[in-house]
Amino acid sequence: MKNLIRVERARHRLTQGDLAEKVGVSRQTIYAIENNKFNPSVTLAIKMARYFEVTVEYLFDSEE
Amino acid sequence: MKNLIRVERARHRLTQGDLAEKVGVSRQTIYAIENNKFNPSVTLAIKMARYFEVTVEYLFDSEE
DNA sequence: TACAAATGTAAATAAAACTTTACATAATGA
DNA sequence: TCATTATGTAAAGTTTTATTTACATTTGTA
Numbered sequence: 001m002k003n004l005i006r007v008e009r010a011r012h013r014l015t016q017g018d019l020a021e022k023v024g025v026s027r028q029t030i031y032a033i034e035n036n037k038f039n040p041s042v043t044l045a046i047k048m049a050r051y052f053e054v055t056v057e058y059l060f061d062s063e064e
Numbered sequence: 065m066k067n068l069i070r071v072e073r074a075r076h077r078l079t080q081g082d083l084a085e086k087v088g089v090s091r092q093t094i095y096a097i098e099n100n101k102f103n104p105s106v107t108l109a110i111k112m113a114r115y116f117e118v119t120v121e122y123l124f125d126s127e128e
Numbered sequence: 129t130a131c132a133a134a135t136g137t138a139a140a141t142a143a144a145a146c147t148t149t150a151c152a153t154a155a156t157g158a
Numbered sequence: 159t160c161a162t163t164a165t166g167t168a169a170a171g172t173t174t175t176a177t178t179t180a181c182a183t184t185t186g187t188a
Contacts, residue, residue: 015133015135019121025177027135028179029175029176038174038175039174040175042103042124043103044175055119056106056110060106060107061110072137093147100157105174
């Protein structure tokens with residue numbers, strides 16, 4: 001696992017669509033990021049981290 | 065000013081080319097990011113933050 | 129079970145990141 | 159001053175991110 005978006009999303013009881021709306025992207029973008037289809041921009045990463053009140057490093061740089 | 069790459073680069077006495085090499089991109093990419101021509105990927109942002117031993121938020125999310 | 133909501137997935141397209149090349153200007157040092 | 163190094167900038171092209179649409183499958187719940 002490379003990022004913890006799914007985990008934080010579960011913790012906050014948000015659907016992919018909910019999170020997408022909160023950070024201003026499409027649901028498929030959330031899906032793709034969660035499933036490591038691609039690397040988001042740092043701006044989007046910061047928006048997500050902010051929303052979940054965690055650091056970018058925690059959300060995207062977690063080992064294992 | 066939106067990001068502190070130029071500042072950290074000065075602190076570490078690195079040229080754009082040096083930093084580019086360290087994080088594996090072209091010098092023009094560093095130039096473009098420093099000058100807010102575009103938003104790097106979170107992976108590149110993390111590489112830079114790591115190199116400078118600062119957080120992504122500090123490097124890219126500093127106010128003013 | 130049956131329906132609704134959420135997720136997985138794909139394909140076409142648009143937009144943006146990033147590379148490469150190239151050159152002009154500014155800064156630094158011998 | 160002269161030469162070297164660093165920076166600013168641009169344009170063309172490649173790669174990747176992100177959108178939109180669409181549909182199948184899974185999961186939750188009445």
